[in-house]
Structure formats: C-alpha cells, structure tokens
Amino acid sequence: MIAPYLPMVVIDVLGSFTMVVLSLLCCYKAGILRETDRDNALFLYLVWISTGFMIFAVSRAFGHILMQFLILTSHTDTWQMIAAFSGSVNTVSFMLVSLITLFFNQSWKMNEKILRSRKKLEAAHAQLLSLNQNLEQKVVERTEMLTSSEHKARRIFEYSLDTILVTDAHFKIQEINNAGIVLTGYKKKQMLEQNMGLMDFIAHAPDWNCLLQQLNTNEYVLNEECDILNADNINIRVLISGGVDYGAFGCAKTFHFIIKDINEKKQMEQQIAQADKLAALGELSAGVAHEINNPLGIILGYTQLMLKQASEFEEDLKTIEKHVKNCKEVVSNLLSFSRKGSRKMENVDIHNMLNGVINFLRNHSDFRKVQIQLNLWENECLWVKGNAQELAQVVLNLMINACHAIQDNPAGFIELATQKENAHILIHVRDNGTGISKQHLPRIFDPFFTTKPVGQGTGLGLSVGYGIIRNHQGDILAANRNSPGAQFTIRLPLVNTNSNEE
Amino acid sequence: MKHFNCKVLTALAYLILALPGNLYALQFHSNSEGIITHQIGHLFFLFSMVVLMFIISGKGLAIHKGWRLIQVSAFFFILWNACAITVHFLDNQIYAVSVERLANGYARIRTQNNSSLLGWVYYGLKLDHLLCVPAMFLMYKGLCCLVDEQKAEKGQTL
Numbered sequence A: 001m002i003a004p005y006l007p008m009v010v011i012d013v014l015g016s017f018t019m020v021v022l023s024l025l026c027c028y029k030a031g032i033l034r035e036t037d038r039d040n041a042l043f044l045y046l047v048w049i050s051t052g053f054m055i056f057a058v059s060r061a062f063g064h065i066l067m068q069f070l071i072l073t074s075h076t077d078t079w080q081m082i083a084a085f086s087g088s089v090n091t092v093s094f095m096l097v098s099l100i101t102l103f104f105n106q107s108w109k110m111n112e113k114i115l116r117s118r119k120k121l122e123a124a125h126a127q128l129l130s131l132n133q134n135l136e137q138k139v140v141e142r143t144e145m146l147t148s149s150e151h152k153a154r155r156i157f158e159y160s161l162d163t164i165l166v167t168d169a170h171f172k173i174q175e176i177n178n179a180g181i182v183l184t185g186y187k188k189k190q191m192l193e194q195n196m197g198l199m200d201f202i203a204h205a206p207d208w209n210c211l212l213q214q215l216n217t218n219e220y221v222l223n224e225e226c227d228i229l230n231a232d233n234i235n236i237r238v239l240i241s242g243g244v245d246y247g248a249f250g251c252a253k254t255f256h257f258i259i260k261d262i263n264e265k266k267q268m269e270q271q272i273a274q275a276d277k278l279a280a281l282g283e284l285s286a287g288v289a290h291e292i293n294n295p296l297g298i299i300l301g302y303t304q305l306m307l308k309q310a311s312e313f314e315e316d317l318k319t320i321e322k323h324v325k326n327c328k329e330v331v332s333n334l335l336s337f338s339r340k341g342s343r344k345m346e347n348v349d350i351h352n353m354l355n356g357v358i359n360f361l362r363n364h365s366d367f368r369k370v371q372i373q374l375n376l377w378e379n380e381c382l383w384v385k386g387n388a389q390e391l392a393q394v395v396l397n398l399m400i401n402a403c404h405a406i407q408d409n410p411a412g413f414i415e416l417a418t419q420k421e422n423a424h425i426l427i428h429v430r431d432n433g434t435g436i437s438k439q440h441l442p443r444i445f446d447p448f449f450t451t452k453p454v455g456q457g458t459g460l461g462l463s464v465g466y467g468i469i470r471n472h473q474g475d476i477l478a479a480n481r482n483s484p485g486a487q488f489t490i491r492l493p494l495v496n497t498n499s500n501e502e
Numbered sequence B: 001m002k003h004f005n006c007k008v009l010t011a012l013a014y015l016i017l018a019l020p021g022n023l024y025a026l027q028f029h030s031n032s033e034g035i036i037t038h039q040i041g042h043l044f045f046l047f048s049m050v051v052l053m054f055i056i057s058g059k060g061l062a063i064h065k066g067w068r069l070i071q072v073s074a075f076f077f078i079l080w081n082a083c084a085i086t087v088h089f090l091d092n093q094i095y096a097v098s099v100e101r102l103a104n105g106y107a108r109i110r111t112q113n114n115s116s117l118l119g120w121v122y123y124g125l126k127l128d129h130l131l132c133v134p135a136m137f138l139m140y141k142g143l144c145c146l147v148d149e150q151k152a153e154k155g156q157t158l
Helices: A005-035 A041-072 A078-099 A104-159 A178-184 A188-193 A206-219 A263-306 A314-337 A350-362 A386-406 A459-472 A497-501 B003-020 B032-058 B065-093 B116-126 B129-157
Strands: A002-004 A163-167 A171-178 A220-229 A235-245 A254-263 A346-348 A371-375 A383-386 A413-420 A422-430 A475-478 A486-495 B097-101 B106-111
Touching: A002 A005, A002 A475, A002 B116, A005 A041, A005 A383, A005 B129, A041 A078, A041 A104, A041 B129, A078 B032, A104 B032, A163 A178, A163 A422, A171 A178, A171 A188, A178 A188, A178 A254, A206 A220, A206 A235, A235 A263, A263 A314, A263 A413, A263 A459, A263 B032, A346 A350, A346 A386, A350 A371, A350 A386, A383 A386, A383 A486, A386 A422, A386 A459, A386 A486, B032 B065, B065 B116, B065 B129, B106 B116
Parallel strands: A371 A413
Antiparallel strands: A002 B106, A163 A171, A163 A254, A220 A235, A235 A254, A346 A383, A413 A422, A422 A486, A475 A486, B097 B106
C-alpha cells in the first residue's frame, strides 16, 4: 500500500522536539514545586521523575531527529550503524523512568514519616511555646509576689516602732531600722562604719553574757529584759527577742533581733506601784492618826487644865504639853497626807501663788546665796481649783528640799517654771544639786522616809505634798536631770477660765 | 609473604601462556537480543505507569487535580508503550511490515499477505508521538496544578 510519508516525518520531528520542550518545562515546574516545600518527599519524587522523563525525551528526540535526517539525506546505512546505539540509550532512559516511577511507594512512606515527624515537631513546638508562655506568666506572677512580699517586709522593717536589728555571726550590725536609730541615738552610717555590735549597746556586761549564753544554747532569746546605753549615755530599759537565721541557702549565719523600748512602761509601772503603796500608807496613816488624835486631845486638855492651877509639876506639865503639840502636828501632817484634812477649795491663780512663795523665800536666810529663776508661762493666766495655802506649802517644801540639795554650792540655782500642757499645768522645780540616788527614788514619797540626819527632818514633807497634790486630782513626779540635779514636776488640772470670770 | 606472591603469579602466568585451550565461559549474543531487551524495557515502562496509576488512586491523591492529570498522563504513556511494543513487534520481530520511501513524498508499506488493514494500522501506530506528546503535556499540566495548589495553600497558611 502507498501512504504519505511526510506526516510521519513531520509528526516524528515535531513530536520529538515538543517532547523535549515539555520535559524541560516539567523539570522546571517540579523544581518550583520542590522549592515550595523542601521537606516533601513526594515533590522530590516528582523532580526525579521529571528528570527521568527529560533524559528519556532528549535521548529519544535526538535519535529520532537524527534518524529522519539521515534517511532524508540518503544515509540509511549510517543510520543502520547508529540505530543500535540510539535504541540502547533510549531503552536505558525509559527503564530509568520506570525505575524511578516504582519508587513512588517508598517516597510516599518517607513523606508520611516526614509529615508525622513534622506534626509531632509542631505539637512539641506548640507545647513548648505554651510551656514557655506559662513559665513566663508564672515568672511574672512569682516576681509580683516576691516584689509584694519584699515590699511588705521592707515596710515592716522600716516603719516598725520596735527596733529591728540584723547582725552577722559576730553580732556586728548589718541592718537597723529607723526605730533602732532613734533608740540608740547613733546614725546608721556611723554604726556601720565603726563596725558596732549589739554588745556595744548593752549597758551591763552580765546582761550581755546572759543573752550570749542563751543564743549559744537555744539559738534564740525571748523577751529578755536589759538596759541599753544610748549615745547620750542614758540607760533605756528594753525587751530583746531574737534568733539565728541561716539564710535562704543555709550558709549565711545572721542574727535577727527585735528590741522593744519598755522604759516608759516601766516608769509608769513604778509610778503606779508607788501610788498604790502611798495610797495604802495614806489609809493606814489616816487610821492611826484618827486613833492617836483623840487620846492626844484628851492628854493636851487635861495638861492645860492642870497648868491653870499652880503646881510643883508645872515644868513637867509644860514639857508634856509641848510634846503633845508636836505629836498633834505630826498627826495633822499624817491626816494631810491621807487627804483626810478639811480645806477650802477655790480657784487659785498659780502664778500669783508662785510669786507669793518666791517673795517669801527671798527673805529667807537659806535662799540668799541661791539663784532663783522664775520662768512662768507668759501666754495666759493659769487657774486651778484648790487650796492656795496647801499648794503653796507643797511648792515651798520642794523649794526648801532643792535648797538643801544645793548645800553650799556657790553656783547653785533653783528654777521654778510653769508650762501649759493641754488642760493641765506643769510646775517644774529644778535644781543643780546632788540629785536623788537611784535606790531612794522609789521611796521618796513614803511617809517618814528621809535622808537627813535624825532630828533634822520628819520625812513627812514630800509625802504630805504628795497627798495634797493627789487631793487636787494631780500628780507629782520626781526624777534626776540629765545634768546633775533633780527635777520635781507637779501636774494639776486647769479650770475653765470663763467659769472663773463668772 | 611478598616472595610467596611472586611465586604464585609466576605459576599462574605459566599456566595461562603455556597451556592454551578452548574457552566457553562467554555467552554468545544473537542480533535479536537487542530488540527483546528494548521490548522488555517498554513492558517495564508500561508496568511502572500502571503501578503509578493505581498508587495515585490507592493513596487518595486523585482528589487533587494535579495528581489526576498525572494519572491520565500515565494512562497515555501506557497507550504509547503498547503502541511502541506493537510497532516493534511488527517490524523488528516478526518482520510483518516494512516501509520503503518513494521519491514523490510517499512511502510503500509492505505487509505480509498484502493486508491493507495491517498497513494502515501500522501507519497509524507509527504516529506514536500523538500519544506521548499529550502524555508529556498532561504531566506538565499536572505539575502546574500542583504548583498552583501548593502556592495557594502556602498563601492561606500565611
């Protein structure tokens, strides 16, 4: 049969060329696909298969075009020689494509594994991210809690009214709060620079030894009472509690102390005890005075009756009368102390009363060598409800005591000062005498207590004064001054000035 | 040891050179072996394309347009391989057909028993590029679709 030859040639040549172009485009597209996800094994498979097709298409196209060229140019013999090689190459190329194609399943499995691993990795990453976020959140929360806790602790430390003290293992001060600075009277910088320790503040060595022993034995001390010596050399009564701290990591030994100032409380307790004691003594004195006063009156009466008649015992009777009168004065004083005496209460101008006392004393021989300073509250007149004579007696008594304390000191002075404190007036009597010894201070208002030689004082002056002031709803306090000398303070309630004017 | 090796080599050289004889170890290859190998290659190609088609279906990849086009491409390659095997069988194995180019742009196709039908079938089968070019084109389009899908997926992810 006869058939057109040209279509066969044209289709063969053009088809071969198109195959080459398309295979190259396939390679290009497969390359792009691979670039979109380099971990995808299927895309790698497509790259390989496209490459296989490209080799196949090029080798086949080369063979076919060469064949057509040689046949058309009447070189059929030459083609016969090359044909076997071309066919072999062509066989190898499409066998290569076949082999690559059969690797699809393995590629698929690899891809599955990669995808699973990627999912696991993504899950792990998400979990890690979540954990990280939680961790960050927790870190923020803990930091806030820590800051808050630190703030609270710092606030307690800074604003505590009790002294909080941190020392190293050798009791050298590391930290001290503001209350501690006020208590000790030293500046913090000074304490740290001078390497001061707790032992430097304890006034008495036995107290410190006791504290040390307890700390060594129990590693803590609880409410130990002792005296602290401040920067002004004044003893302050304190309660010390403290313990050992080994730090957050157990390797930094420090001591933490809380020191409570009980000085005022102690003084107040002493005053209350004193007041209770004096009240009891007053009751006792009143009872005794009442019982003695009546027999004394009878003795005095009969003695005076007998003196009206001339008698050989006149001198003896006068002696009896004199001593009975002395006894009656003592009894009267005891009654004054126990507030049982009768008196007239009226509004008293304190400054007027004090001026009267000073005028009287200036003429007294004992006061001529003493400098008396009168510092009165100048802002207004101060009135109290009471008995002017009794109050003058108390001040006079205090002034006389002060004069005795100064003795023959040429620089001796007595200061009489008044001061208004809310609804009370304070009357201070200060001197620069010998002061009051510590052991005498609690007994100074006791009846019959005196430091004077026998016969020079009855020991009733201050106790009577105490009774009078208490009877006026007031207080009387005795203390030693920082500088030598003593100070007595009378505290009396003021009356309303308006009502006085009325 | 070195001395021993020299002796062994000398003995072997003597045996090879001094005692020649007929050698039957190498197999003789006939001319038809080439075409059979080629045909086996085509069959292998065809088989691999069948496998590819089934795997694409089996793995559920046919839901993607790109893989579906690759699957169709494999089908065209199967047809092309079948076509090529038939042509090679007719003209290179059983020599049932031969082509003679004529000077006026025609060709004479000689067939056994002068079968016109076989001649035209052979003529049609010789135009095998009409199968392999579409196959390659479908492969290209399949890859294009996969690239587009992948880019779209990436775009959504981003």
